[in-house]
Structure formats: C-alpha cells, structure tokens
Amino acid sequence: MDSLEQVFNKIVADYSERLFWHVRRMVNSHEDADDLLQDIFLKIWTALPSFRGEAQLYTWVWRIATNETLNHLRKERVRAALRMQSVDAEMERRIEADPYFNGTAAQRELAKALVRLPEKQRQVFVMRWWDELSYEEISAITGTSVGALKASYHIAQEKVKLNLSELDVSK
Amino acid sequence: MTKRNDISVPQDYFQNLEQRLSRIPHQEVRTTTFQKVSPWLAYAASLAILATVGGFVFRKAAAPVQEDYSWDYISYLSRSVDPDGMVELEENADLTDEDIVNYLLADNSISVELIAEANYEEDN
Numbered sequence: 001m002d003s004l005e006q007v008f009n010k011i012v013a014d015y016s017e018r019l020f021w022h023v024r025r026m027v028n029s030h031e032d033a034d035d036l037l038q039d040i041f042l043k044i045w046t047a048l049p050s051f052r053g054e055a056q057l058y059t060w061v062w063r064i065a066t067n068e069t070l071n072h073l074r075k076e077r078v079r080a081a082l083r084m085q086s087v088d089a090e091m092e093r094r095i096e097a098d099p100y101f102n103g104t105a106a107q108r109e110l111a112k113a114l115v116r117l118p119e120k121q122r123q124v125f126v127m128r129w130w131d132e133l134s135y136e137e138i139s140a141i142t143g144t145s146v147g148a149l150k151a152s153y154h155i156a157q158e159k160v161k162l163n164l165s166e167l168d169v170s171k
Numbered sequence: 172m173t174k175r176n177d178i179s180v181p182q183d184y185f186q187n188l189e190q191r192l193s194r195i196p197h198q199e200v201r202t203t204t205f206q207k208v209s210p211w212l213a214y215a216a217s218l219a220i221l222a223t224v225g226g227f228v229f230r231k232a233a234a235p236v237q238e239d240y241s242w243d244y245i246s247y248l249s250r251s252v253d254p255d256g257m258v259e260l261e262e263n264a265d266l267t268d269e270d271i272v273n274y275l276l277a278d279n280s281i282s283v284e285l286i287a288e289a290n291y292e293e294d295n
Binding site for chain 1: 181
C-alpha cells in the first residue's frame, strides 16, 4: 500500500505540467501560475487523506485545480474593482507585456479574446481547446452537463471568432 | 488558426517545479492568525445573527396587536399628491359649506360668481 506521500508524488509527477498549462492560460502570468500551482498542490496534499475514491483521482485533482483557479480569478476581480480598475484590461496588459510569450500576433489576439469571455466560459474553452479534454471529462470535473458544455463552448467559440474577425486574424 | 504552443517557460522549469511541489508534504503548513480565529469568529457571528433574528421575532410576537393604518396612510398619500386637493375636501366630513367656499375663494382661479352659480344649480 502506497503511503500518502507516495500517492502525492505520483500526482505531482502525473499532473503538475498539465495543470500548469491550464492555470497559465487562465491567469496569463507565469509567476501567478507558479504561485497558484503551489496553492493547488498544497490543497491536494491537505485534502488527500479525505479522498475516498468516489470520484476518479484524475477528476478530483482537476476539480481542485479548476476551483482554485476560479477562486483566484474572482479575488483578482474584486481587488481590481476595489481599485476601480478593469481586470480584463489588466489581463490584456499582462498578455502584451508577457516575456514568455513567443507566439504570433494572431495568437496574442486569441489570448486577448479569451480574456473577454466570462471566467467559466473561458475555463471551458481552455479545457477543450488547449487542454484537449473531452466533454465527458470536463463534465465530470465541472459538474456541468455535456449539453450545457457544448453550448457554452460554441458560444465562446463564436465570441472569439467575432473578436478575431474584427482584427482580421481568424485565418 | 494553428494550435502551436505560444508560451515558453524558463529552462528546466518543470523539473524544478516537480521538485518544489514534492517538498510540500515536508513543509510546515502556515496558518495565519485569521485562519486560527476564523472558526471562533464564525461561531460568534452565528450567535450574533441568532440573537438579532431571535430578538426581532420575540419582539414581534410579544407586541400587542395594532390597528392596520396602512389604508389610512395610502389614503393620506393619495390626498397629498392630488393636484386640486378636492379629494381631501370631499372625504373630510367635518368641513362645512362655508369652509369649502372660503377654500375656493382663496384659489384665484375660481370666482364668487362661479360658486354662486354652482350653488344655484345645486339648489334647483
């Protein structure tokens, strides 16, 4: 029987890179993603003794990561509102100034277009488009029905296309 | 649009990340003062809410039954916004004809002749 620490190390080995990319796409900052990933794995470690196995480990780990990411974004939104600033504008500024960004202008615009989506819609889009999770997997993680996810993804896709077509970079 | 990874990471980042994350079980979990006292704060807040709501319910239950003045208040409001003030005059049974004539005379738009004519029509 594996000790908790062994299980935890396996989770780190199996999921840290994949979850980093998810979080990185959501927060648009390498440093914030790094900090948030520490918090996520600390939460996983703390909650691991209470993991009963009702859900798959995969689903459970992703659920913690996506919830923590949404909480982080909500806190950012509140902090920005208290400073009378727009969190979307701050995210766009981050994308513009990101030293780790090495994509094309079109990819930069795609990142900015994603920022303009509501957080949950953005999350579904990132999970489907970038993380390449199936609708069934996203459904198990978020607790949203496959039908609702498909609708949400379609709406997000249309909004992104619209934003990109205005900039003529959708091709 | 092609889905090429457009974001890079520092060299050996994922190797270092894995090492850092693997140290989590050996780290002392930092607990802030707020986290320590938050269960007690939640308990105190629940008691305060219970006391406030309970007190309100008790006062409401113990209070003697009062007449419902809501209709009077609505009536008062409707009278106070009536532009001519006529509703108030009609509903106030204590007013005499003389009071009404004086009120109308005070209003410059109504002449003595008009009031006399109205009285004549009423008498006939």
